[in-house]
Amino acid sequence: MGIKGLTGLLSDEAPDCIKEHDIKTYFGRKVAIDASMSLYQFLIAVRQQDGQQLMSESGETTSHLMGFFYRTLRMIDHGIKPMYVFDGQPPDLKKKVLEARFGKREEAREEQEDEKDVADAERMDQLARRQVRPTRQHNAEVRELLKLMGIPCVVAPSEAEAQCAELVRAGKVYGAGSEDMDTLTFGTPVLLKHLTFSEQKKMPVHEVNLQKALEGLGMEREQFVDLCILLGCDYLEQIKGIGPKTALKLIREHGTLAAVLDHLRGEGSKKSISIPEFWPHEEAKKLFLQPDVQNADDLDLKWEAPDVEGLVDFLCKDKGFSEDRVRKGAEKLQKSLGKKQQGRLDGFFTVSSSPASSSSSSQKRKAEDSKKGAGGGKKSKSSAANAKAKGKK
Numbered sequence: 384m385g386i387k388g389l390t391g392l393l394s395d396e397a398p399d400c401i402k403e404h405d406i407k408t409y410f411g412r413k414v415a416i417d418a419s420m421s422l423y424q425f426l427i428a429v430r431q432q433d434g435q436q437l438m439s440e441s442g443e444t445t446s447h448l449m450g451f452f453y454r455t456l457r458m459i460d461h462g463i464k465p466m467y468v469f470d471g472q473p474p475d476l477k478k479k480v481l482e483a484r485f486g487k488r489e490e491a492r493e494e495q496e497d498e499k500d501v502a503d504a505e506r507m508d509q510l511a512r513r514q515v516r517p518t519r520q521h522n523a524e525v526r527e528l529l530k531l532m533g534i535p536c537v538v539a540p541s542e543a544e545a546q547c548a549e550l551v552r553a554g555k556v557y558g559a560g561s562e563d564m565d566t567l568t569f570g571t572p573v574l575l576k577h578l579t580f581s582e583q584k585k586m587p588v589h590e591v592n593l594q595k596a597l598e599g600l601g602m603e604r605e606q607f608v609d610l611c612i613l614l615g616c617d618y619l620e621q622i623k624g625i626g627p628k629t630a631l632k633l634i635r636e637h638g639t640l641a642a643v644l645d646h647l648r649g650e651g652s653k654k655s656i657s658i659p660e661f662w663p664h665e666e667a668k669k670l671f672l673q674p675d676v677q678n679a680d681d682l683d684l685k686w687e688a689p690d691v692e693g694l695v696d697f698l699c700k701d702k703g704f705s706e707d708r709v710r711k712g713a714e715k716l717q718k719s720l721g722k723k724q725q726g727r728l729d730g731f732f733t734v735s736s737s738p739a740s741s742s743s744s745s746q747k748r749k750a751e752d753s754k755k756g757a758g759g760g761k762k763s764k765s766s767a768a769n770a771k772a773k774g775k776k
Contacts, residue, residue: 386564386567386568386615386616387615387616387627388630389564389567390564392627392628392631396599396600397595397596398599400591400592400593401589401591402592403587403589403590404590406458406461407462409461409463409578410461410462412463412556413463413464413465413466413557414458414463414464414556414558414559414575415468415546415551415555416465416467416578417543417544417547417559417560418468418470418525418543419469419517419543420544420562421451421467421579422451422521422525424450424562424579425446425447445702447521447524447525448525448528449704450579451525452532452704452712453712454580455529455532456715457582458578459719459720462719464686465560466534466686467529467534467537468537468538469522469526469536469537469543470538470539470542470543471538471539471541471543471675472541473542474542474618474670476618476670477618528694531689532689532716533688533689533690533716533720535684535686537677537682539677540677542569542670544565544566544571545675545676546676546677547561547571548569549676549677549678550679550682551571551572552570552572552679553680555679556684558571558573558590559574560576560578564591564611565617567591567593569674570593570672573590573592574590575591576588576589576590577589600631606638608668609634610631610634610640612640613625613634613643614627616667618667619659619663619667622657622659623656623657624655624657641664641665644662688717689716689717689720691710691717694713695710695713
């Protein structure tokens, strides 16, 4: 679910924090992608022309494998080095949300059964998509696929978004690829949305910069986390009657979420706003500010040449993929991952501090020369002319 209304709020209040880029501009970048979000996305989006999920001859779902294989190849084609992070054990506070999602799937299943004789194809497809649920087998198959492709993946201790944010903060990767805005709440400096969308959608990558978001909103990170919780997150039910604009106004007026709640529970409260009796916002805040993650320094991310024959066995013999297409894909992987990748041009100007110090010294010398020549400009010009004359000789 992410953070309700955050994208629209940032677009209005901090427009400079969101930039649109062509995927090609990320050539040479390493990116940590929320695999659990991508898995769900592919199971819903990658389908046959009749709207049904892709299946092998044995009746196994292959939509997720198709999505990961070809969307990863697309990023590789553009010089991006993707790695994937999978969800671990969800926090206790999230269990209520997960139970609610399961309830909605069951509801959709019942509706599908009731309407199967009267609903049109579009309605039935809608109900089928609402029942999608990634399984342990789906996760295991994707990890096996990525291993054969030579793409690194990590299973987070808890939330994948939090682990992605940790990798970005540590400089292991450039940005976190996810459709969930709570990746920003977990503190990723750079969030990349639409990175794993299909080429047919022709959607640019939306890059969201956390620092610029904070500057635009005029708040520190802790206050931003308070705002995100008030907007509505995966850990707490949303307070009815509080929309994005109202949430921002309340945080700005009262400073902290705790102060906002005191205000709402006191004389300034509105009858239309009802705070749930059990609403452990401090516990939710701690999950965002101190999430359970593996230290990025302990993770060694390696992109390696693919196991071509292993890929063919896994995707073609077991899952019914076209061998010709798989081998062509493996060839692209070999070219990109089997050799040292050319660095980004901007890397040549930002890595070393020597040129900067050299430039600083040069400017100092110019300033000193200027002081020496102050009041004696004619003499300086004369000296330069003499030096020029000597040079001609």
